[in-house]
Amino acid sequence: MTIQALAFYLFASVTVASGVAVVTARNPVHSVLFLILAFFNAAGLFVLMGAEFLAMILVIVYVGAVAVLFLFVVMMLDINVTELRQGFLNYLPVGLIVGAILLFELLLVIGSLTLGSSIGVLPAAPTPSVLDVDNTQALGNLLYTRYVYLFQAAGLILLVAMIGAIVLTHRSRVGVRRQRIAAQIARRPEQTVELRKVASGEGV
Amino acid sequence: MSAFANDLSLAAPEIWLALAGMAMLMYAAFRGDRGWRESVWLAVGVLAVALVILADRPMMTVAAFDGLFVSDGFAMFMKQLVLIGGMATLVAGLGYMKREGMGRPEYAVLIVFATLGMMMMISANDLIALYVGLELQSLSLYVVASFQRDSLRSTEAGLKYFVLAALSSGMLLYGASLVYGFSGTTGFTALATLFEGDVAVPFGLVIGLVFVMAGLAFKVSAVPFHMWTPDVYEGAPTPVTAFFSVAPKIAAMALFLRVMLQPFGELVGDWQQIVIFIAIASMLLGAFAAIGQNNIKRLMAYSSISHVGYALVGLAAGTADGVRGVALYMAIYLAMNVGTFACILAMRRDGRMVETITDLAGLSRTRPLLALVLGAFMFSMAGIPPLAGFFGKLYVFLPAIEAGLVWLTVIGVLSSCVAAYYYLRIVKIMYFDEPAAAFDRPMGAELSGLLLLTGLFVGFFFLLPEPLLAGAEQAAAALMP
Numbered sequence: 001m002t003i004q005a006l007a008f009y010l011f012a013s014v015t016v017a018s019g020v021a022v023v024t025a026r027n028p029v030h031s032v033l034f035l036i037l038a039f040f041n042a043a044g045l046f047v048l049m050g051a052e053f054l055a056m057i058l059v060i061v062y063v064g065a066v067a068v069l070f071l072f073v074v075m076m077l078d079i080n081v082t083e084l085r086q087g088f089l090n091y092l093p094v095g096l097i098v099g100a101i102l103l104f105e106l107l108l109v110i111g112s113l114t115l116g117s118s119i120g121v122l123p124a125a126p127t128p129s130v131l132d133v134d135n136t137q138a139l140g141n142l143l144y145t146r147y148v149y150l151f152q153a154a155g156l157i158l159l160v161a162m163i164g165a166i167v168l169t170h171r172s173r174v175g176v177r178r179q180r181i182a183a184q185i186a187r188r189p190e191q192t193v194e195l196r197k198v199a200s201g202e203g204v
Numbered sequence: 205m206s207a208f209a210n211d212l213s214l215a216a217p218e219i220w221l222a223l224a225g226m227a228m229l230m231y232a233a234f235r236g237d238r239g240w241r242e243s244v245w246l247a248v249g250v251l252a253v254a255l256v257i258l259a260d261r262p263m264m265t266v267a268a269f270d271g272l273f274v275s276d277g278f279a280m281f282m283k284q285l286v287l288i289g290g291m292a293t294l295v296a297g298l299g300y301m302k303r304e305g306m307g308r309p310e311y312a313v314l315i316v317f318a319t320l321g322m323m324m325m326i327s328a329n330d331l332i333a334l335y336v337g338l339e340l341q342s343l344s345l346y347v348v349a350s351f352q353r354d355s356l357r358s359t360e361a362g363l364k365y366f367v368l369a370a371l372s373s374g375m376l377l378y379g380a381s382l383v384y385g386f387s388g389t390t391g392f393t394a395l396a397t398l399f400e401g402d403v404a405v406p407f408g409l410v411i412g413l414v415f416v417m418a419g420l421a422f423k424v425s426a427v428p429f430h431m432w433t434p435d436v437y438e439g440a441p442t443p444v445t446a447f448f449s450v451a452p453k454i455a456a457m458a459l460f461l462r463v464m465l466q467p468f469g470e471l472v473g474d475w476q477q478i479v480i481f482i483a484i485a486s487m488l489l490g491a492f493a494a495i496g497q498n499n500i501k502r503l504m505a506y507s508s509i510s511h512v513g514y515a516l517v518g519l520a521a522g523t524a525d526g527v528r529g530v531a532l533y534m535a536i537y538l539a540m541n542v543g544t545f546a547c548i549l550a551m552r553r554d555g556r557m558v559e560t561i562t563d564l565a566g567l568s569r570t571r572p573l574l575a576l577v578l579g580a581f582m583f584s585m586a587g588i589p590p591l592a593g594f595f596g597k598l599y600v601f602l603p604a605i606e607a608g609l610v611w612l613t614v615i616g617v618l619s620s621c622v623a624a625y626y627y628l629r630i631v632k633i634m635y636f637d638e639p640a641a642a643f644d645r646p647m648g649a650e651l652s653g654l655l656l657l658t659g660l661f662v663g664f665f666f667l668l669p670e671p672l673l674a675g676a677e678q679a680a681a682a683l684m685p
Contacts (some may be wrong), residue, residue, distance in 0.1 A: 117406060129400045148271040149215075153324060153336040156222060159341060160317050163229070164347035168362075 011044040053136040210267035232309035243309035274329035277682030282458035289450035297443025322455030331390040361439025376419025382412025395467035423456035426486035437505035446545035486513030491622035518600035521607040527680035531601035536596040543658030550647040566639025586624040592665035609655035
């Protein structure tokens with residue numbers, strides 16, 4: 001139990017700390033690296049909650065694809081963050097005052113606000129016990145049976161996103177020299193090489 | 205027939221659209237940009253076949269896919285409108301696409317997928333299904349809005365729409381998560397049973413409902429979530445604007461009706477005042493803000509905002525008659541808008557599109573028939589009898605009075621008087637101003653055909669209103685048994 005608690009606090013504090021570092025780092029590449037650290041620790045939190053599938057997906061999709069993409073974009077774009085940040089210190093005092101007032105007001109409102117307890121215990125998809133099915137299997141069971149309609153629709157959304165990205169960015173350039181393998185193979189020596197007998201002592 | 209096969213047959217129009225859309229994508233990939241004209245006609249054919257399949261579905265209310273999807277008379281009526289709107293605007297855009305260099309086959313494919321998204325929205329019976337349908341629709345619309353990617357205005361319109369719609373989707377999702385958190389379910393049927401009787405509804409759930417409404421109000425472009433409409437309508441290519449102004453609006457309105465009246469039908473006291481407020485605000489803003497507009501596409505944007513306000517009056521009534529009024533209103537709105545946009549697409553001078561209202565000056569002398577039809581649409585939008593627009597307004601205002609919302613109706617009638625000013629100004633410019641240079645001829649057989657159909661509908665609806673009224677009646681009966 002203590003180990004679990006320790007692990008939780010470790011993962012949670014590192015996640016929060018690296019989250020802060022993402023916003024404050026001067027170098028955008030460092031920001032992305034901290035983002036990856038945050039993803040990894042969040043994945044650790046998922047494992048602690050017994051959601052190992054989500055944890056793995058987080059690592060594969062977010063770290064493996066999204067963060068690497070960010071890294072590429074950040075490295076390719078020439079963003080000068082320090083320039084964007086100029087004047088940050090000038091605005092800081094006023095910003096802090098406004099933030100403090102807002103926080104105070106929010107506390108006042110929320111302190112007196114009750115949202116009421118939930119009505120009707122009607123879980124749409126009751127979670128099966130972890131002992132019966134592990135959660136990857138449970139997700140699979142739901143995803144391809146009960147939620148097959150949504151699954152397919154989500155696939156269509158991704159298809160449309162792909163069509164959109166291509167339609168809006170793809171340009172067919174003229175004058176591109178493409179490699180034409182068939183033409184290369186079909187070339188005969190007679191077409192390109194000319195053999196001449198050159199008498200010694202004379203030019204061509 | 206097994207349960208799953210039954211589910212599939214209920215969703216057959218949607219499945220057909222998805223498969224046909226993918227097949228069209230293959231056609232586009234192999235044929236390249238040369239095939240754009242065929243792809244538009246293919247899309248029209250695909251939507252027509254969907255219409256035929258749809259007509260073959262059972263009229264009764266049946267849920268499918270574990271309650272995620274519902275097929276009922278209301279969905280059928282609204283889906284028919286959406287399909288007709290999609291077909292009409294596709295055909296109307298043919299000439300524009302050819303002249304303005306928009307001829308790429310992906311346009312038609314995206315319109316098919318957008319229509320699919322709208323049909324999924326209309327049939328959504330669960331908050332998740334609602335969101336998925338909405339996103340499929342919106343994502344396709346962002347792309348078609350910026351389809352003229354070399355035009356600054358078009359790309360700006362697409363980007364603006366994207367950012368603001370993403371924000372509204374966020375609000376909708378936040379609201380949906382609150383609703384789920386406080387009720388433990390996302391299904392509409394389960395939610396409806398939850399509120400039956402005299403239960404104390406948690407405050408947090410009402411907050412969630414308000415957020416969901418804000419998201420939906422954005423999609424129908426009701427005030428105060430209308431800011432994107434004029435810019436997007438003006439910037440997007442005209443055929444796209446025509447599509448935006450009919451199909452997504454009808455689908456979002458259908459979704460609005462279903463969400464308010466089915467899962468949250470028992471909470472009418474909680475949401476009615478909000479609907480009344482946005483109806484009043486939309487009617488007034490649409491009426492007053494349009495007065496100063498010179499660009500006809502911007503004017504149509506404000507006009508559509510005010511029309512949404514009138515339609516919401518029917519929802520505010522919260523009765524079956526009100527729903528019938530909204531269904532009828534959307535059908536008439538479809539005809540008027542398709543017709544007006546067909547006229548706008550015919551506004552072409554020296555090979556270039558013109559968009560200001562003053563370009564219409566003296567149209568009655570250069571193109572008397574076009575002026576007559578456009579004049580009829582304007583009178584109809586202003587709600588002057590015996591044109592169709594009058595009946596649309598009549599059938600939403602009457603239930604509102606019966607529901608005791610007299611003030612709302614009075615404001616509605618007054619704001620429609622204000623709106624009459626700018627509609628009639630167009631008629632005045634066409635008939636009494638000195639003629640400007642004539643528009644290019646020919647305007648194209650497809651535009652003439654559309655104008656003939658919509659003009660006949662708007663002009664002579666009063667002679668034969670029964671079929672449409674009966675359809676709207678059935679739709680309302682399905683939504684509010």
